[in-house]
Amino acid sequence: MNEDFLLIILRDLLPRRPDLRLILMSATINAELFSQYFRDAPTIHIPGLTYPVEELFLEDVLEKTRYLIKSEADNFQGNSRRRMRQQDSKRDPLTDLFEDVDISSHYKGYSMTTRQSLEAWSGSQLDLGLVEASIEYICRCEGEGAILVFLAGWDEISKLLDKIKANNFLGDTRKFLVLPLHGSMPTVNQREIFDRPPANTRKIVLATNIAESSITIDDVVYVIDCGKAKETSYDALNKLACLLPSWISKASAHQRRGRAGRVQPGVCYRLYPKLIHDAMAQYQLPEILRTPLQELCLHIKSLQFGAIESFLAKALQPPDALSVHNAIELLKTIGALDDTEELTPLGRHLCTLPLDPNIGKMLLMGSIFQCLNPALTIAAALAHRDPFVLPLNRKEEADAAKRSFAGDSCSDHIALLKAFEGWKDAKRYGKERTFCWENFLSPVTLQMMEDMRNQFVDLLSDIGFVDKSRGAKAYNEYSNDLEMVCAILCAGLYPNVVQCKRRGKRTAFYTKEVGKVDIHPASVNASVHLFPLPYLVYSEKVKTSSIYIRDSTNISDYSLLMFGGNLTPSKSGDGIEMLGGYLHFSASKSVLDLIKKLRVELDKILKRKIEEPHFDVSVEGKGVVAAVVELLHSQDIRY
DNA sequence: GAGCACTGC
Numbered sequence: 189m190n191e192d193f194l195l196i197i198l199r200d201l202l203p204r205r206p207d208l209r210l211i212l213m214s215a216t217i218n219a220e221l222f223s224q225y226f227r228d229a230p231t232i233h234i235p236g237l238t239y240p241v242e243e244l245f246l247e248d249v250l251e252k253t254r255y256l257i258k259s260e261a262d263n264f265q266g267n268s269r270r271r272m273r274q275q276d277s278k279r280d281p282l283t284d285l286f287e288d289v290d291i292s293s294h295y296k297g298y299s300m301t302t303r304q305s306l307e308a309w310s311g312s313q314l315d316l317g318l319v320e321a322s323i324e325y326i327c328r329c330e331g332e333g334a335i336l337v338f339l340a341g342w343d344e345i346s347k348l349l350d351k352i353k354a355n356n357f358l359g360d361t362r363k364f365l366v367l368p369l370h371g372s373m374p375t376v377n378q379r380e381i382f383d384r385p386p387a388n389t390r391k392i393v394l395a396t397n398i399a400e401s402s403i404t405i406d407d408v409v410y411v412i413d414c415g416k417a418k419e420t421s422y423d424a425l426n427k428l429a430c431l432l433p434s435w436i437s438k439a440s441a442h443q444r445r446g447r448a449g450r451v452q453p454g455v456c457y458r459l460y461p462k463l464i465h466d467a468m469a470q471y472q473l474p475e476i477l478r479t480p481l482q483e484l485c486l487h488i489k490s491l492q493f494g495a496i497e498s499f500l501a502k503a504l505q506p507p508d509a510l511s512v513h514n515a516i517e518l519l520k521t522i523g524a525l526d527d528t529e530e531l532t533p534l535g536r537h538l539c540t541l542p543l544d545p546n547i548g549k550m551l552l553m554g555s556i557f558q559c560l561n562p563a564l565t566i567a568a569a570l571a572h573r574d575p576f577v578l579p580l581n582r583k584e585e586a587d588a589a590k591r592s593f594a595g596d597s598c599s600d601h602i603a604l605l606k607a608f609e610g611w612k613d614a615k616r617y618g619k620e621r622t623f624c625w626e627n628f629l630s631p632v633t634l635q636m637m638e639d640m641r642n643q644f645v646d647l648l649s650d651i652g653f654v655d656k657s658r659g660a661k662a663y664n665e666y667s668n669d670l671e672m673v674c675a676i677l678c679a680g681l682y683p684n685v686v687q688c689k690r691r692g693k694r695t696a697f698y699t700k701e702v703g704k705v706d707i708h709p710a711s712v713n714a715s716v717h718l719f720p721l722p723y724l725v726y727s728e729k730v731k732t733s734s735i736y737i738r739d740s741t742n743i744s745d746y747s748l749l750m751f752g753g754n755l756t757p758s759k760s761g762d763g764i765e766m767l768g769g770y771l772h773f774s775a776s777k778s779v780l781d782l783i784k785k786l787r788v789e790l791d792k793i794l795k796r797k798i799e800e801p802h803f804d805v806s807v808e809g810k811g812v813v814a815a816v817v818e819l820l821h822s823q824d825i826r827y
Numbered sequence: 828g829a830g831c832a833c834t835g836c
Contacts, residue, residue: 343830371831372830396832398833401832431831541836578829706828708830732829
């Protein structure tokens with residue numbers, strides 16, 4: 189909201205309406221300006237009230253701290269360090285821009301050491317020593333007040349924490365309370381972040397973007413801004429989501445600075461040059477240009493906005509045509525849109541679920557094939573967030589806890605399921621807190637999952653897939669049958685399939701779009717060398733330092749043949765193909781014929797159920813479902 | 828061997 193506009197409302201409205209209470213949650217008002225208008229007014233608490241914050245850039249910070257930045261290239265011979273860095277693959281336009289600046293002329297007024305440091309400074313790599321020096325400078329030379337440090341991610345928080353612990357001055361735990369703040373770190377004592385620390389102790393919070401808007405720490409007087417944040421983007425060519433560090437926008441920088449002035453005037457230390465700040469984008473790229481679009485495309489169809497491409501082309505900043513094409517193809521592949529881009533009956537059901545189409549399909553399939561509870565739990569976790577927390581020091585224990593939930597299932601999704609079920613049991617006996625603590629789980633996330641599950645049941649009941657009067661048992665015949673649960677995961681997550689190929693004692697993983705991928709180290713499957721079954725399905729593939737499959741479940745040929753994509757005859761020989769020929773299945777003709785026949789019958793039942801949700805699969809489809817279950821249990825392990 | 832953040836229905 190416009191600041192002046194807000195003040196006018198306050199000035200004109202408040203005197204005439206003393207009974208009126210304005211609650212301004214997201215506005216920020218300059219405190220001096222505010223007091224001009226309200227000199228005689230009684231004190232009104234306005235959450236958005238802010239004080240001025242002085243702004244220092246890298247060059248000023250270097251002058252103050254006398255910190256000397258050492259170039260990574262200092263270890264090498266030669267004097268063209270900056271040129272060497274220009275060959276750095278991680279470089280970006282803003283970093284490049286600064287590399288081209290003539291330091292000695294542009295920073296004439298600055299000291300020799302500052303100019304040397306600016307020469308050595310690299311925009312592509314954060315100098316944690318500089319962060320440490322800035323914190324130390326504030327603690328030694330500036331007044332009281334908490335320090336908030338904005339960093340890009342987990343890694344930087346963790347490393348800086350270690351550095352501070354080892355620092356002779358800052359390592360004194362009586363004088364300094366250093367708190368990491370990251371969305372997936374367990375916070376031992378939540379209150380410590382918000383509370384004023386004991387007298388003579390300074391609070392230092394090492395945070396990600398979470399402190400930019402989600403969490404407000406009132407007593408912050410100093411902000412240290414490294415200028416970077418991890419940002420999602422979408423690579424339409426490789427159909428790949430990315431999570432990479434990038435320069436923040438001016439809007440973000442402004443917001444970070446504003447975190448300092450909530451109780452008194454503050455100071456913001458920016459650890460990048462003013463030149464970089466001035467060249468930053470005004471705002472972050474709109475989300476529509478940074479994410480996969482399948483859910484959006486589905487809703488465009490359900491709201492009858494006409495052809496998807498032409499509708500999205502009218503957006504203020506239209507997404508790339510290839511991104512739109514990818515989304516439409518995906519919706520066709522999972523059967524939500526037909527060849528003419530019209531909604532299918534399945535597509536119409538998916539519109540009613542507030543979920544990514546794949547996860548929505550998994551939920552529907554779970555309700556149809558009587559695995560409702562697992563489907564609800566896994567859908568809630570995938571749609572919301574991972575309930576497993578990531579502790580700083582006890583990584584091995586946390587990994588072990590997650591693996592023990594997975595058992596020998598080779599599935600992160602089963603681990604989620606078992607963790608949730610364990611929590612429900614513990615809750616029944618009032619042991620919820622200990623259970624979460626011992627197993628590295630977030631009680632808040634688990635509670636949210638439970639609420640979401642209830643919401644999903646209501647929605648499934650609205651569209652006729654669940655009849656609450658029949659009781660839970662009717663929908664959970666196969667809920668304890670792990671083969672069946674994995675098959676439902678396959679049905680939902682397809683075409684997100686990974687081929688596992690044996691390479692000696694290890695396994696290599698391949699996807700159709702990008703070829704070789706890695707299993708994310710936090711996955712229970714990261715420590716598995718040889719998988720009992722030849723495929724994995726996954727819900728998230730993200731490029732960070734490598735292309736990682738974040739969550740996966742090991743599945744059989746039969747799961748794919750029954751619940752995967754359409755079966756097509758092989759171009760060569762007499763096998764079966766799937767995923768445009770990427771996946772190939774071979775067996776004797778009689779076996780393949782049986783499989784094809786069974787699949788045809790299964791699809792018939794599924795089609796009828798989707799078109800008539802009240803149709804009872806467990807009665808008329810009993811024989812076919814039983815045959816499919818038997819097939820899933822007979823998976824051969826020749827691979 | 829690695830984990831920005833939020834929102835809506």
